[in-house]
Amino acid sequence: CRELGIESVAVYSEADKDSLHAQLADQAVCIGPGPSTESYLNMESIISATMTTGADAIHPGFGFLSENARFAKLCQQCNITFIGPSAEIINRMGNKSEARNTMMQAGVPVVPGSKEPVYTAEDGLVMAKEIGFPVMIKASSGGGGKGMRISRSEEDFTEHFNAAQLESVKGFSDDTMYIEKYIEKPRHVEFQIMGDKFGHVVHLGERDCSIQRRHQKVMEESPCEVISPELRKKMGEVAVKAAKAVNYENAGTIEFLLEPDGKFWFMEMNTRIQVEHPVTEQVTGIDLIREQIRIAAGMKLNITQEDTCVNGHAIECRINAATPGVIKFLHFPDGYGVRVESHLFEGYEVSPFYDSMIAKIIVTGSSRLEAVRRLRRALEELIIEGVKTNREFMHLLTYHKDFIRGNYNTGFWEKNHTEIEKWLKEGITVK
Ligand code: MV4
Numbered sequence: 001c002r003e004l005g006i007e008s009v010a011v012y013s014e015a016d017k018d019s020l021h022a023q024l025a026d027q028a029v030c031i032g033p034g035p036s037t038e039s040y041l042n043m044e045s046i047i048s049a050t051m052t053t054g055a056d057a058i059h060p061g062f063g064f065l066s067e068n069a070r071f072a073k074l075c076q077q078c079n080i081t082f083i084g085p086s087a088e089i090i091n092r093m094g095n096k097s098e099a100r101n102t103m104m105q106a107g108v109p110v111v112p113g114s115k116e117p118v119y120t121a122e123d124g125l126v127m128a129k130e131i132g133f134p135v136m137i138k139a140s141s142g143g144g145g146k147g148m149r150i151s152r153s154e155e156d157f158t159e160h161f162n163a164a165q166l167e168s169v170k171g172f173s174d175d176t177m178y179i180e181k182y183i184e185k186p187r188h189v190e191f192q193i194m195g196d197k198f199g200h201v202v203h204l205g206e207r208d209c210s211i212q213r214r215h216q217k218v219m220e221e222s223p224c225e226v227i228s229p230e231l232r233k234k235m236g237e238v239a240v241k242a243a244k245a246v247n248y249e250n251a252g253t254i255e256f257l258l259e260p261d262g263k264f265w266f267m268e269m270n271t272r273i274q275v276e277h278p279v280t281e282q283v284t285g286i287d288l289i290r291e292q293i294r295i296a297a298g299m300k301l302n303i304t305q306e307d308t309c310v311n312g313h314a315i316e317c318r319i320n321a322a323t324p325g326v327i328k329f330l331h332f333p334d335g336y337g338v339r340v341e342s343h344l345f346e347g348y349e350v351s352p353f354y355d356s357m358i359a360k361i362i363v364t365g366s367s368r369l370e371a372v373r374r375l376r377r378a379l380e381e382l383i384i385e386g387v388k389t390n391r392e393f394m395h396l397l398t399y400h401k402d403f404i405r406g407n408y409n410t411g412f413w414e415k416n417h418t419e420i421e422k423w424l425k426e427g428i429t430v431k
Helices: 022-023 043-053 069-077 087-094 096-105 119-129 154-172 227-246 277-284 288-296 368-381 389-397 400-403 412-427
Strands: 007-015 027-032 136-140 149-151 177-181 187-195 201-213 217-221 250-258 265-268 313-320 328-333 338-342 357-365 383-385
Touching: 007 022, 007 043, 007 201, 022 027, 022 154, 027 043, 027 149, 043 069, 069 087, 087 096, 087 265, 087 389, 096 227, 096 265, 119 154, 119 177, 119 288, 136 400, 149 154, 154 177, 154 288, 187 227, 187 265, 187 288, 201 227, 201 412, 217 277, 217 389, 227 250, 227 265, 250 288, 277 288, 277 313, 277 338, 277 357, 313 389, 368 389, 389 412, 400 412
Parallel strands: 007 027
Antiparallel strands: 136 149, 136 177, 187 201, 187 250, 201 217, 217 313, 250 265, 313 357, 328 383, 338 357
């Protein structure tokens, strides 16, 4: 905002009163107590902070209200620009089974599965038999693995369906489910999309996000090791087609499941900027948040598909706190090709109210091997005293043969985390 000459207003909760963003913004408004429901999810409080400061627009970031269609609608009704797609698109893509149908109609390859939602285990079982086991049972309002179960046979289907549906009712007050063919150990590859208000849509390459711990991404990289330029062009065109099918505006992500033989399937669309967007910024040289603000202000995309190219290799490593605590000492790595995004400072108290992610280390190299070496060095230099983190684990992960060879998929964590934890316990360190 400062680079664009735009005055910024930060909203913060009482627990975040000393936070960096509140100190760095031109203005800061307290929107409520620590618990998210009373502050960062409190729509009325955020809208009134916008009104009282006379702000024109809200950037919702990721998490919290960033994919809440009701909030986007409320902004529209209050004449506040929501920096993202329209409430209608958020709503449509947030309904995962409707999103599938929309993409099927657009001719986008979708994971084989149910054409319409299912509400009972009986109907689900009929669907599963048609599709063929194993199947993935998913919640239409789900995402990030919530309300999702794998069923490998008729015998275990009903129990898994009921468990997934109960999770969905509890988590999203929605019992709408759908069934997909289970793709064995795919790679989770997502394409960054950017669309303006004039119908221009470009893709900005892919991010391989297969290394996930319980559906929480821990490491993301671009480009994906196994995607050839031809396959990238094909997947990119499908991603653009998917975005154009819904007249997509602003930043978005098309998530695909990629099979070893190069077959790829649309899984879901995220209607927000993602935590891992810096990986794409580093290999394309495009400031995605700046583009988001420009597009929301009604300006045209100043990127064309032709002049968008992926150069070099970027890897993001998420640093998570294992416990709350006060940061006693802090040293961030730096140097060529090292980018750190963090709200930490010495004396800052890592609060128990919010997400455990406390920093992102993004490294860029001219090759994947150079990026891996740079990530190892950056993790060795990183010092965070006062809270326990996953720094050492992630450092060792970069020495695992599957990671080094880049031949991993969504099964990486399940297959390798025990071995890496053993190395950690045995105090294996690499100098
Ligand atoms: C799948 C799948 C395989 N087959 N769907 C994970 C959460 C949400 N983004 C959808 N996810 C998946 N959906 C079908 N039909 C594999 C994943 C998946 C995954 C599954 C289990 C463990 C880790 C995973 C990491 C990424 C994606």
